[in-house]
Amino acid sequence: MTQNASDTPNNKNPESQWFGEKSVSPDQKTEKVIEVFDSVADKYDIMNDVMSAGIHRLWKNHLIRKIKPRAGLHYLDVAGGTGDIAFRIREKAGRGAKITLCDLNTEMLSVGRDRAFNKGYLDDFEWVTGNAEALPLPDESVDVYTIAFGLRNVTRIDNALKDAYRVLRPGGRFFCLEFSHMEEPVMQKLYDAYSFAFIPKMGELITNDRDSYQYLVESIRKMPTQESLKQRVTEAGFSRSSYENLSFGIAAIHSGFKA
Numbered sequence: 268m269t270q271n272a273s274d275t276p277n278n279k280n281p282e283s284q285w286f287g288e289k290s291v292s293p294d295q296k297t298e299k300v301i302e303v304f305d306s307v308a309d310k311y312d313i314m315n316d317v318m319s320a321g322i323h324r325l326w327k328n329h330l331i332r333k334i335k336p337r338a339g340l341h342y343l344d345v346a347g348g349t350g351d352i353a354f355r356i357r358e359k360a361g362r363g364a365k366i367t368l369c370d371l372n373t374e375m376l377s378v379g380r381d382r383a384f385n386k387g388y389l390d391d392f393e394w395v396t397g398n399a400e401a402l403p404l405p406d407e408s409v410d411v412y413t414i415a416f417g418l419r420n421v422t423r424i425d426n427a428l429k430d431a432y433r434v435l436r437p438g439g440r441f442f443c444l445e446f447s448h449m450e451e452p453v454m455q456k457l458y459d460a461y462s463f464a465f466i467p468k469m470g471e472l473i474t475n476d477r478d479s480y481q482y483l484v485e486s487i488r489k490m491p492t493q494e495s496l497k498q499r500v501t502e503a504g505f506s507r508s509s510y511e512n513l514s515f516g517i518a519a520i521h522s523g524f525k526a
């Protein structure tokens with residue numbers, strides 16, 4: 268069964284969810300997402316480079332340029348995984364920034380900690396296991412919230428957006444980097460053909476785990492459209508909700524401001 272982004276349960280019925288192309292209960296979806304990232308954690312970084320031919324690095328660098336990290340602020344990177352965004356924030360802001368990395372999955376965080384150790388960053392971060400839908404952080408305690416390639420895995424996207432709004436201080440900024448939908452239907456078809464044919468196969472070759480990469484590809488198609496997500500960021504309370512397409516809409520950066 269193939270569903271369009273506009274008719275996904277994430278858009279219409281939050282109590283019925285998709286795990287890739289399969290319909291599952293909300294609790295099952297969260298469990299399955301934990302299983303996927305448990306399974307891919309140790310090969311996650313190399314697979315990111317293989318799947319995107321390294322382009323994810325350019326997108327992440329672009330996100331950091333928009334954020335303009337600096338010392339003296341509290342940055343929260345949700346679904347932070349193995350640390351790609353948090354480390355970039357640390358590189359730009361220097362030691363004077365407070366950086367909290369939060370993820371549902373302890374295996375991903377553990378790979379992140381090893382990477383932080385190798386970079387000499389281990390003490391510069393606070394590592395938190397937690398769900399984007401109910402962050403274990405106080406209200407109005409964060410200046411900048413980031414979530415990169417995490418939102419499509421979250422069971423109830425609107426809960427995560429509302430919790431992002433809750434933890435941000437007035438004046439705080441929200442950024443979401445995520446796979447999205449291409450502006451040109453023909454290009455989208457070509458991209459779908461590439462990703463469905465190539466990515467699960469590479470997952471099988473490199474990690475011996477085709478199913479997890481099949482899920483990752485399918486979950487991309489289930490993301491709300493750019494306009495729909497923009498609207499939902501507004502509904503969560505943010506002002507100046509906007510987005511920028513990257514690589515013709517393969518990915519997009521959504522942002523908002525807490526007045």
Ligand SMILES: C[S@@+](CC[C@H](N)C(=O)[O-])C[C@H]1O[C@@H](n2cnc3c(N)ncnc32)[C@H](O)[C@@H]1O
Nearest residue numbers: 304346347348370371372375398399415417420
């Ligand atoms: C594709 S990885 C992205 C990691 C990193 N942000 C990056 O850009 O490389 C997605 C991450 O989201 C995490 N995740 C999925 N659902 C989550 C949730 N509800 N709350 C927090 N983290 C979640 C997964 O455990 C995984 O580490």
